[in-house]
Amino acid sequence: MASKDRQKILIAIASIIGIIIFALMLSFGINKSGEKGLIKDAEKYMEEEEYKSAVEIYSRLISKTGDKKYKDKKEEAKKLEVEKNYYEIGMKKIKADEYISAINSFSKIDREDSIYYEKVKKELSKIEESIINEAKININNDNTYLASSILNDYLRAVGDSEKAKKLLQSIEGDDVAQVDPTDKDDDKKNKTNLKTEELPRDSSKWVGKTVEIKSGKANLRDDSSINGKVVGIAVEGDAITITKIYDDGGRIWCYGKITSAKTGKTETAWISSKNLQ
Structure with a gap:
């Protein structure tokens, strides 16, 4: 009788061990299957240049496995996301002809x-x-x-x-x-017919003022930045009627209508206030 009981106990123990082993194998299989699926998803996102999504998947793989290779792949995806952003900004600037x-x-x-x-x-x-x-x-x-x-x-x-x-x-x-002495003299005599005034010290009072350009030659730009595209040239004696200003912290930019003293032609653009003082 005791022998039969012992046999039943051994069978029960063996059954429990078998169930545990089966559960572990099943869990391992599911985990492996899940890992493969995540890897496939991450690779797909990388190919499509969807790096933020790839970073999220690699984070899940790191939590799941702790494998260093996924940490390296995550860092690569993060770097590519930053580079993609710079690339897209650059392409937008090209479309706007802002090459610099x-x-x-x-x-x-x-x-x-x-x-x-x-x-x-x-x-x-x-x-x-x-x-x-x-x-x-x-x-x-x-x-x-x-x-x-x-x-x-x-x-x-x-x-x-x-x-x-x-x-x-x-x-x-x-x-x-090709230097022509007469051209130099003409530049020196270049003088606007518009009524101009000196810039006030307080830049908040500049808007509405018409001032003479003091530099020999000054770049006219399409933006209030040294990186703005050069769209024309103003020379000493031309004038600008200021309609708005922008202080970039290093210099003050003036936007307005520039009138050529020689031809009377006008154009609107940005110019550094350093050319007006």
Whole structure:
């Protein structure tokens, strides 16, 4: 009798152990299956450049497994998300013809193993071509000063460009060869017929004032920033009627109608107040 009871106990214990082993195997299988599904989802998001979603999936995989490889993949996805943002900002700036701002955004993508590095290289080549073409158009229109300004802004942004340097050197050479003393005299005599006044010390009182441009030549920009695109040139004696101002912390920018003293033509643009004092 005791032997039969012992046998029943052993069978019961064996059954319990079997159930536990089966449950563990089933749980392991489910976990492995779930892990594979998450990996597949993460890889899909990475291919689609949906890096935020990929980061979330890798975070779940880290919690599930603690595996270091998922931590590395998560960090890569986070870096790519930042680079994607800079790339998209740069592309928006290109569409707005704000090439210098685009270059500044692209310059933040400097990892050679990043997929955005190659994309940026292609866009920078296109920007260089656009800048060179724009400068050449201005040279052909005898506006070498504007062409020079465009090229100098570009070189400051990229640091180096053989094409831009070569074209800039040719402009500077042409300027020296074509200097006409009578043109210099005309610039000195350039004087607006508009009634102008000096800028008050208090910049809050500048709006509505018409003031003379004091610099020999000054860049007119499409934005209140040194990175704004150069859209024209004003010379000493021209005048601006200020309609709004912007203080960027380093300088005050004035926006308004600029009137050419020579031709009487007008255009609206931003100009640094340093050219008005």
